[in-house]
Amino acid sequence: MNANATTSQGRDGQTFFQPRRLGHVNLVVDDVDRSMDFYMQVVGFEEAYRRPQVKAGFLSNGNTHHDIGLVESSGPLGQGRPAGLNHTAFELETEVDLVADYDRAISSGIEFDRTSDHDIAHAVYGLDADGNQYEVYADVIREWRQARHGVVTKPKPNWTPGSTPPNSERNYHRDPEIRRVKDAIFHPLRTTHAVLVLENFERAFETYCTVVGLSPIVGDADSAFAVLGGTCGERNLGLFRARDGRVPGLHHVGLQVWGESDLNESLKRLASTGHEIEAEFDYPTRRGVFLKDPDGIRLQFYVDRDPGAEALRHCDEETALFLV
Ligand SMILES: [Fe+2]
Numbered sequence: 348m349n350a351n352a353t354t355s356q357g358r359d360g361q362t363f364f365q366p367r368r369l370g371h372v373n374l375v376v377d378d379v380d381r382s383m384d385f386y387m388q389v390v391g392f393e394e395a396y397r398r399p400q401v402k403a404g405f406l407s408n409g410n411t412h413h414d415i416g417l418v419e420s421s422g423p424l425g426q427g428r429p430a431g432l433n434h435t436a437f438e439l440e441t442e443v444d445l446v447a448d449y450d451r452a453i454s455s456g457i458e459f460d461r462t463s464d465h466d467i468a469h470a471v472y473g474l475d476a477d478g479n480q481y482e483v484y485a486d487v488i489r490e491w492r493q494a495r496h497g498v499v500t501k502p503k504p505n506w507t508p509g510s511t512p513p514n515s516e517r518n519y520h521r522d523p524e525i526r527r528v529k530d531a532i533f534h535p536l537r538t539t540h541a542v543l544v545l546e547n548f549e550r551a552f553e554t555y556c557t558v559v560g561l562s563p564i565v566g567d568a569d570s571a572f573a574v575l576g577g578t579c580g581e582r583n584l585g586l587f588r589a590r591d592g593r594v595p596g597l598h599h600v601g602l603q604v605w606g607e608s609d610l611n612e613s614l615k616r617l618a619s620t621g622h623e624i625e626a627e628f629d630y631p632t633r634r635g636v637f638l639k640d641p642d643g644i645r646l647q648f649y650v651d652r653d654p655g656a657e658a659l660r661h662c663d664e665e666t667a668l669f670l671v
Contacts, residue, residue, distance in 0.1 A: 363452040364483045364560040365444065366437035367519070368576070369583040372541050372600045373416035373433040373482075375425045376642050379404050382417050385641050389622060390415075390602070391531030396495045405495075409523045410537035411438070412467050412491040415600075430642035432597035434472065435541045435584065436482035437559055437577060442469055442514040445485040448560075449508040457558055464506035466499075467491045471508065473558060476550035477595055479543055481559055486518035532620065533604060533613045533648050540601035542585035542671050544593050552586055565659045565667075572667050574659060582656060585671030587664065598668065599637060599645040607634060607650045628669045632658040635669070 376382040383404040386392050392406035395413050402422030405413035418424035418433055425433075439445050449471050452459075460472045460480060470484035488494045527534050545551045552568045555561050555575055564582055566573030575584045589595045604610050614636065617624065625637040625645065635649030647669075659670050 361451070361455065362557045362560050363455075363457065364437070364439060364448045364558065366439055366483060366560060366577040366583075368438055368579040368581050369435065369538065369540060370411050370438035370484065371413050371416055371436045372538055373418065373436065374597075374600075374640075374642075374644055375420050375428050375430050375433045376417050376640075376644075377420050377430050378641070379417050379419040379422070381641050386415055386417070387528065387531065389532045389617075389620075389638075390640075390646065391528045391533040391535050393526055393528055395492075396497060396499050398499050400500060408526045408528070408535065408537065409520075410525060411519065411523070412486070412495055414535070414538040414602075430644060432479060432541075432543075434480035434482045435543075436470070436484055437561070437583070438519060439483055439485040440517055442485040442487050445469060445471065445483065446508040446513040448483075452558065462507050464504050464511075466501060466503070467494050469506060469508070469511075473554070475543075475545070475554045476547035477543075477545050479545075479551070479596075481555070483559060485514070487514045489516065489518040489520070527605070532616045532622070533602070534609055535602040535604055535648065537603060538600060539581060539603045540583050540585060540671055542587065542598040542601070542668065544587050544589050544595050544598050546589045546595045548586060548588045555584060555586070564656050571664045574656065574667075574671050582659075582671055585668070587668065597644065599647045601647045601649060601671065604648050604650055607652075610634065610636075610648060610650055613648070630658065630666070630670060633670055 379402050386406050395405045395407040397404045401424050402419035404417045406415045407413045463470045467488045468484045468486045470482050472482050549568045561575035564574045564576050572587045574582050627636045632653040633651050
């Protein structure tokens with residue numbers, strides 16, 4: 348396996364994977380127990396499972412096996428890196444697709460970072476031109492709650508795409524029951540998008556479009572910003588150019604909440620707890636807030652009044668950061 352993904356496009360210009368949507372975001376945090384408490388009590392996710400041996404925790408309200416993954420910076424998965432993005436992860440239709448697209452990519456000279464058997468999902472990891480890691484994965488077990496809950500200690504076997512018979516089932520849940528953590532401050536339905544600020548915007552855009560296989564919804568490799576999505580048609584990934592006052596890396600993680608009145612109630616509860624919001628915004632198409640987690644990782648809680656992308660096509664770059 349190559350250590351770096353330096354080649355982003357196949358020799359004949361073809362594209363490779365074709366994700367449905369963003370599945371989860373994985374974050375490096377300085378204290379996984381502190382962050383698990385925050386993501387349960389404030390953000391409003393349930394604990395899905397923990398892997399204390401590697402200082403990692405996973406949260407979900409039922410959308411998928413985890414909407415948020417947390418790895419501790421001092422642990423073997425955090426590898427001493429500062430708090431921030433570990434990876435964005437994009438959900439494929441089936442493992443058959445994962446294996447076939449991986450084989451095609453390797454044959455075309457694409458390089459990946461690593462591959463992994465996560466028991467409930469099989470995954471391939473690569474890096475964009477800034478070194479942000481992405482994951483493309485397919486669920487291989489549909490009933491993930493039965494397979495992964497509580498404290499998970501099962502070691503991960505070595506796995507490369509095709510080394511086990513690929514599963515042809517669509518194991519994601521199309522219309523899952525979403526649980527609501529009543530006593531939490533916010534009530535997210537799920538993680539819907541991530542926004543990255545990039546030094547190497549054009550090359551990263553190419554990687555996310557050609558290798559990861561997302562489609563541009565707004566913008567292109569030459570524009571000030573771009574918004575990409577999977578086959579479900581959602582806005583899953585925002586890409587913005589680094590510049591003064593906008594540092595490279597993860598800008599925010601987007602969490603869709605139950606509704607506007609629910610968001611208003613959350614803000615009332617938040618005000619009584621001492622947690623400070625970074626910004627509150629109210630556009631005709633979206634209302635929401637930015638809040639930072641214990642490590643300063645920015646989270647957006649939002650509700651869309653108009654799910655279309657039309658407003659994004661006509662707004663300036665700063666406004667677009669709120670509307671991805
Ligand atoms: Fe992941």
